[in-house]
Amino acid sequence: MAKETKQFQAEVKEILDLMVHSLYSHREIFLRELVSNASDALDKLRFEEAANSELKTSGAEKHIRLTPNKDEKTLTISDTGVGMSYDEVLENLGTIARSGTKEFLKKAKDLQDSPELIGQFGVGFYSSFMVADKVTVVTQKAGLDEAVIWESTGDGSFSIDKTTRPEGNGTTITLHLKDFGDDESAQDFTDQWTLKSTIKKYSDFIDFPIKMEVVREEPELDKDDKPIEGKTKTTIEDETLNSRKAVWLKDPSQVSEEEYNEFYKHVTHDWSEPTERIYYKAEGAQEFTALMFIPSQQPFDYNYRDTKWGLSLYVNRVFIMDNCEELLPPYFRFVKGVIEANDLSLNVSREILQKDRQIQAIKKAVVSKLIRSLKQMMSKDREKYEGIWKNFGATLKEGLANDVGNKDKLQDLALFHSNETGALTTLKEYVERMKEKQKEIYYITGESIKQVECSPYLEMLKEKGFEVLYCVDPVDEWVMQSIAKYDEKDLRSITKEGLELDDEDEKKAKEKEIKTKEKEYKGLIDTIQGAVAENVKEVKISPRLVDSPCCLVSGAYDPSARMERMMEAMGQSMPKSKRIMEINPDHPVFAKMKGLTEDKQKVWAEILYNQALLTEGSPIEDPLKFSKQIASLMTETNA
Numbered sequence: 309m310a311k312e313t314k315q316f317q318a319e320v321k322e323i324l325d326l327m328v329h330s331l332y333s334h335r336e337i338f339l340r341e342l343v344s345n346a347s348d349a350l351d352k353l354r355f356e357e358a359a360n361s362e363l364k365t366s367g368a369e370k371h372i373r374l375t376p377n378k379d380e381k382t383l384t385i386s387d388t389g390v391g392m393s394y395d396e397v398l399e400n401l402g403t404i405a406r407s408g409t410k411e412f413l414k415k416a417k418d419l420q421d422s423p424e425l426i427g428q429f430g431v432g433f434y435s436s437f438m439v440a441d442k443v444t445v446v447t448q449k450a451g452l453d454e455a456v457i458w459e460s461t462g463d464g465s466f467s468i469d470k471t472t473r474p475e476g477n478g479t480t481i482t483l484h485l486k487d488f489g490d491d492e493s494a495q496d497f498t499d500q501w502t503l504k505s506t507i508k509k510y511s512d513f514i515d516f517p518i519k520m521e522v523v524r525e526e527p528e529l530d531k532d533d534k535p536i537e538g539k540t541k542t543t544i545e546d547e548t549l550n551s552r553k554a555v556w557l558k559d560p561s562q563v564s565e566e567e568y569n570e571f572y573k574h575v576t577h578d579w580s581e582p583t584e585r586i587y588y589k590a591e592g593a594q595e596f597t598a599l600m601f602i603p604s605q606q607p608f609d610y611n612y613r614d615t616k617w618g619l620s621l622y623v624n625r626v627f628i629m630d631n632c633e634e635l636l637p638p639y640f641r642f643v644k645g646v647i648e649a650n651d652l653s654l655n656v657s658r659e660i661l662q663k664d665r666q667i668q669a670i671k672k673a674v675v676s677k678l679i680r681s682l683k684q685m686m687s688k689d690r691e692k693y694e695g696i697w698k699n700f701g702a703t704l705k706e707g708l709a710n711d712v713g714n715k716d717k718l719q720d721l722a723l724f725h726s727n728e729t730g731a732l733t734t735l736k737e738y739v740e741r742m743k744e745k746q747k748e749i750y751y752i753t754g755e756s757i758k759q760v761e762c763s764p765y766l767e768m769l770k771e772k773g774f775e776v777l778y779c780v781d782p783v784d785e786w787v788m789q790s791i792a793k794y795d796e797k798d799l800r801s802i803t804k805e806g807l808e809l810d811d812e813d814e815k816k817a818k819e820k821e822i823k824t825k826e827k828e829y830k831g832l833i834d835t836i837q838g839a840v841a842e843n844v845k846e847v848k849i850s851p852r853l854v855d856s857p858c859c860l861v862s863g864a865y866d867p868s869a870r871m872e873r874m875m876e877a878m879g880q881s882m883p884k885s886k887r888i889m890e891i892n893p894d895h896p897v898f899a900k901m902k903g904l905t906e907d908k909q910k911v912w913a914e915i916l917y918n919q920a921l922l923t924e925g926s927p928i929e930d931p932l933k934f935s936k937q938i939a940s941l942m943t944e945t946n947a
């Protein structure tokens with residue numbers, strides 16, 4: 309059979325055209341693609357050898373070799389793998405469009421607009437034409453005696469012929485590198501350093517050694533080991549460029565703590581050791597391996613708006629992408645690590661990932677694993693768990709509001725401060741401590757523990773010995789509403805109306821008492837109501853106050869004051885809902901007020917309203933007026 313020239317298949321032509329004319333950035337990924345193909349070929353050979361002990365091979369060590377040649381301006385990538393037969397070359401390199409081709413072409417337009425995306429695509433063998441204007445492939449299939457030579461300049465056709473390959477089975481790809489003229493962004497792929505760093509970045513964990521002869525110029529030494537001026541000697545060393553340490557694929561019993569930590573530092577750039585490591589090898593329908601870590605502190609950029617998160621994705625040890633957000637829900641954004649899923653193709657883009665059912669199944673499995681691990685840690689090593697909670701609890705809680713499917717499990721992971729114990733508590737522990745007469749789970753939201761701790765809303769609950777959860781993370785406003793019920797018990801905000809702390813008998817007695825007080829204070833209540841009507845829909849006798857004169861409560865279905873403040877801070881101000889002002893008639897201030905003129909009563913009402921705002925952590929509308937009122941009150945007193 310003589311040398312033949314053949315036309316590329318139409319879609320292959322399109323791909324080539326794109327490679328040659330349109331893609332200018334991330335050209336280095338061609339190396340990732342060729343190394344990955346070589347690694348696949350070595351894997352295939354390993355497999356075939358195992359299946360067929362008679363298979364005739366060169367017996368060469370399984371490796372990949374890079375040979376740059378500066379003078380010739382070529383880069384050769386060769387492997388000692390399975391190789392290809394004549395028909396396989398025809399099929400694989402030119403006449404049949406591969407499955408991912410169509411998908412890739414669909415995305416081609418996006419790639420031209422944002423070429424930085426190209427790193428995410430598996431673009432295969434044809435990416436060679438991003439850097440080469442001629443590509444020569446010499447390959448010999450294991451078990452056969454003859455080799456094949458394929459050559460193309462990427463312009464629509466290729467030639468194919470038989471040849472010999474003295475090394476035996478394997479594939480050698482020679483790239484005749486393009487001259488990029490004065491394009492400063494173009495990297496020199498005959499440069500040792502460029503090759504080394506590209507391999508480190510994309511192919512470090514490839515199982516087979518990727519070798520290169522590294523040339524070193526060193527000063528020549530005299531017999532006292534002193535450099536001789538002007539004299540250098542050249543040493544050539546065969547160096548393996550990749551670490552091959554895919555620690556996530558090793559059996560955990562074979563990996564030391566140091567090795568894991570070193571790997572963690574490598575992937576996260578964190579200086580300190582992680583607080584927890586979670587290894588997960590999933591078998592069955594969805595096969596993947598995950599090695600995840602929880603940092604021991606919040607990364608410095610943790611709360612920045614555009615901080616990237618997500619696991620690194622590998623397919624067959626080939627790095628596909630960093631920060632793969634599709635593998636974790638945002639509430640696990642503090643988890644770092646890698647996932648290797650071998651069933652995926654290298655041809656994945658973010659858009660494909662978002663829709664990919666396999667990826668969704670992996671994500672689901674990973675979330676369950678993380679939840680299980682945290683739960684286990686909580687019962688086995690509470691202190692460690694609390695450390696994680698302090699750093700990342702506020703993030704994890706978002707899941708309660710956003711992940712309905714896992715809400716029940718996540719609510720058992722939530723920890724709260726409370727007025728009862730100095731320590732953090734779970735809802736389960738809270739329920740176990742509940743008083744006999746207590747029907748609901750009480751909570752208060754606010755800016756800080758300090759602020760909620762001395763809140764007047766707590767007074768009656770403290771007197772009754774009812775525990776109150778302190779919810780001081782912004783997300784708690786949503787979280788508590790999403791939990792709504794735990795162990796059949798309603799969660800109740802103590803700053804809202806409708807708080808019923810009494811049993812039937814107590815209630816009856818109190819209602820009677822309130823009725824009497826209402827009668828007694830009717831006039832005063834009306835005057836107060838008139839003075840603060842702009843912001844308050846009702847003034848009434850409070851069932852919850854003991855020491856404080858008054859407080860403001862929100863309607864049962866209105867947003868809490870804190871929610872309103874947060875929405876306002878986010879620039880989404882909502883119509884202000886009028887509050888209810890509850891007064892404590894037993895406080896001496898009201899007895900005193902009764903004896904004042906109506907004008908004075910109005911001023912006092914305003915002061916009381918503003919004080920209530922301050923105690924709940926809300927700003928007052930007119931601080932100047934408020935301080936003037938206080939100052940004049942001070943001058944009037946005879947104390």
Ligand SMILES: Nc1ncnc2c1ncn2[C@@H]1O[C@H](COP(=O)(O)OP(=O)(O)OP(=O)(O)O)[C@@H](O)[C@H]1O
Pocket residue numbers: 341345346349387389390391392400401406408430431432433434478479653654655
């Ligand atoms: N070094 C090699 N040794 C043996 N076969 C190879 C080698 N390189 C490529 N091939 C064959 O050529 C085929 C096409 O390679 P190409 O890189 O275009 O696509 P792919 O590797 O199948 O897909 P992708 O790159 O998208 O993962 C491969 O599937 C493989 O069969």
